[in-house]
Amino acid sequence: MSAIGIIPLARMGEVTPGDNLAALLSEALEVEGLRIRADDILVVTQKIVSKAEGRFVALDTVVPGSEALRLGALTRKDPRLVELVLSESTAVLRAVPNVLIVRHRLGLVMANAGIDRSNIGPGTGERALLLPEDPDASAERLGKALGCAIVISDSFGRPWRMGVVAVGIGASGLPALHDRRGERDRDGRTLEVTQVATADLLASAAALATGEGAEGIPAVLVRGFAVRGVPSPAIALTRPLEQDLFQ
């Protein structure tokens, strides 16, 4: 196997609601002198997908209910933000000072339902940015327009490990969850690791090139990764509720 390249698309302008994201990504590739190949994977941060899809909410239009007021006091978070988090979630898993972990309506267990207030554009201090309505569908649309596989990435914390990593919350054109059941290792033994979270590996690899998820570099081209297996969407990475041992 030869080398895999992780190539940041650093010179992409600000994305605003209604923008044609595929066109902006095409331009950003062109600026870097890159032409999409069929086996390329474009990793796009959730933030620019949400921005293009207009998933902003003006915080002063949000009226917190009693549960949001209670959880806001408990977590020391803006109750309007907490109201938005609740409206995007199906369950609150943990709420302690500075921490609010929920099950997002997409099934994702994450802090603050993935709602973002940082770096959403100059002069927008009072806006929040929700996750895309359906990230797998967003990935599908981008993949069709650009002619390559897509991963939509987001930053995630972990219960027992410090620091954030990136995961794939949307995917198209590749197995987000790569099922290797039945394969054997070099000694002919059945693999112990049988399912690989490929979209999460790709999102984390890309995060190395986006300034570890904090620099505002919005997209990364992954070139040279040999996609194998049957395509599956990122929703396949969500562990079914009945298998959850840590609710």
Added chain:
Amino acid sequence: MSAIGIIPLARMGEVTPGDNLAALLSEALEVEGLRIRADDILVVTQKIVSKAEGRFVALDTVVPGSEALRLGALTRKDPRLVELVLSESTAVLRAVPNVLIVRHRLGLVMANAGIDRSNIGPGTGERALLLPEDPDASAERLGKALGCAIVISDSFGRPWRMGVVAVGIGASGLPALHDRRGERDRDGRTLEVTQVATADLLASAAALATGEGAEGIPAVLVRGFAVRGVPSPAIALTRPLEQDLFQ
């Protein structure tokens, strides 16, 4: 920022107890025509570090105690393996059929205490392979011998997501946990993401090139990643017990 290269060292031979791992890695780099640069990062799988350090245990020398017998029946796992898991752990977090999640003595919350039975060499079906005694110290030794940063990687499951990713269980020469508190984003806003699990991102990026952790490719060179911040060992990635909301 320019591209990051993820380069598998595919032509490395079997590692056996007592081997000089740094020398074997040097040879594997040479075979690929690579010369180590000071800003390279070598990601090495836990398996070959454990093998070189002779962390094998012959299963027929293990006598399961009553707790191992009970948990073996519950989880449908070999009670001798369960005895080893318990001997490597400080707590059992969850035990259900086919699942045994413990807190490893290093603080890692993981399945089976990271003990491996697959692909540990031909004709060794009855041996188990424990994690290195002190993976950060192993990384430190390798880094000194090779003159670059080191991450020792392992496959990890996650409570709410399907499939495995890779994490860094040992590190030297880089911030395993990159503390960005105080930094600001492009709009001058304080970063919401303030700590990044850099060693875990590197391990996951490398896993793309090792056949996603299952092919037996034992090491990967990461070239072009700009290491920033104060070096910290992988133990810094373990969330302190008092912050654990999901025990």
